Amino acid sequence: MPELPEIEASKRVLAPRLRGDSLVSCRILSPGFCRNPSARRLEKLSGRAIRGLARRGKYLAIELEGSTPLILHLGMSGRLILDGRGPHERFEIQTTRHRLSISDPRRFGRVLFRFPKLGAEPLGPGFSPRILAELLRRRKAPVKALLMDQRLVAGLGNIYATEALFEAGVRPGKAGGRLSRAEIERLARASRRVLRRAVRLGGSTLADQAYLDPLGKPGRAGAAASLYGRAVGRCGHPLRSTRRLIAGRRAIYCPVCQR
Ligand SMILES: [Zn+2]
Structure with missing residues (x-):
């Protein structure tokens, strides 16, 4: 954030x-x-x-x-x-x-004065399932950590990686290289959809009020989140978090909707 x-x-x-x-x-x-x-x-x-x-x-x-x-x-x-x-x-x-x-x-x-080395732009025209497949190929790291690695994909952090994985039906701890072609396609589409929707809603302002726009106005995407900040998902299932840390923290997921 x-x-x-x-x-x-x-x-x-x-x-x-x-x-x-x-x-x-x-x-x-x-x-x-x-x-x-x-x-x-x-x-x-x-x-x-x-x-x-x-x-x-x-x-x-x-x-x-x-x-x-x-x-x-x-x-x-x-x-x-x-x-x-x-x-x-x-x-x-x-x-x-x-x-x-x-x-x-x-x-x-x-x-x-210079951008650091950054990975694929998820809202850019070149972000396709094929590009995502190349980034994840043979990777043993959890897919959520890979999505949040700015050298691979630029712009996703904890909130939107969590949401994209939920919408794609993929568990955050699954090794990047083990995603099927169908899962990669769903994940590429879900990442773009989640980000576009959040932009349209003006970003996420959570309980801590850490984000407000430059005029002091809160964003409405946080309230629309399916998992983030919730104990029960928007799908109606109680959520779980991974025992191991992924990118420095436990990852939230729905044990029913995400495989
Ligand atoms: Zn669910």
């Missing part, structure tokens, strides 16, 4: 407001949020016009005239705030008409 839908929803809120503005200043409010020498490069951005916003996986890029984009990553708990104030602000961009900041209590967020 935040995952692809929350970043996409934030991008859609920010893009029409920031496009055409120019950067006045970028300030790091918390040491370490931007590594040297990038911190020095930030100072040179003043006056550059914002051409638009783009997203890749869980990364948001502010595209600038005559410069590589400024890339924001919100880590585990960060959120963007437009023209407001929040606790734990780590980074601030002042434009000619707006102020954009990153509030990040857990400090895993980052400001970068």
Whole structure:
């Protein structure tokens, strides 16, 4: 959290407001949020016009005239705030008409000038069952961990990997290389469907209120989740969680609907 839908929803809120503005200043409010020498490069951005916003996986890029984009990553708990104030602000961009900041209590967020190496874009045109099959082939790791590995698939985290596996009827602990062709087809389709729906609903705001859009508005996808945050699935079956940890935590699944 935040995952692809929350970043996409934030991008859609920010893009029409920031496009055409120019950067006045970028300030790091918390040491370490931007590594040297990038911190020095930030100072040179003043006056550059914002051409638009783009997203890749869980990364948001502010595209600038005559410069590589400024890339924001919100880590585990960060959120963007437009023209407001929040606790734990780590980074601030002042434009000619707006102020954009990153509030990040857990400090895993980052400001970068280059995207890291990222895997397939699940909402991109190239994400097909064939691509997913190639990524999972001969892998012994649990399919959920593979879906959440940003070097393989960019944008899925715990919430939407959980939901996609439920909709595909596949257990999270199953080894990636052991999925049948039919399961891979269902999983590729379910991943796209789950993400698209969540984008449409403005992302997931859970009980902790960790995610709100840049204007402070909650997303509605959390309430629509089939498994996430529930003891009984939307299917009506009591849910279970894996005994072993997958990507650092127990994975929730429906023992009846997922095989
Ligand atoms: Zn079920």
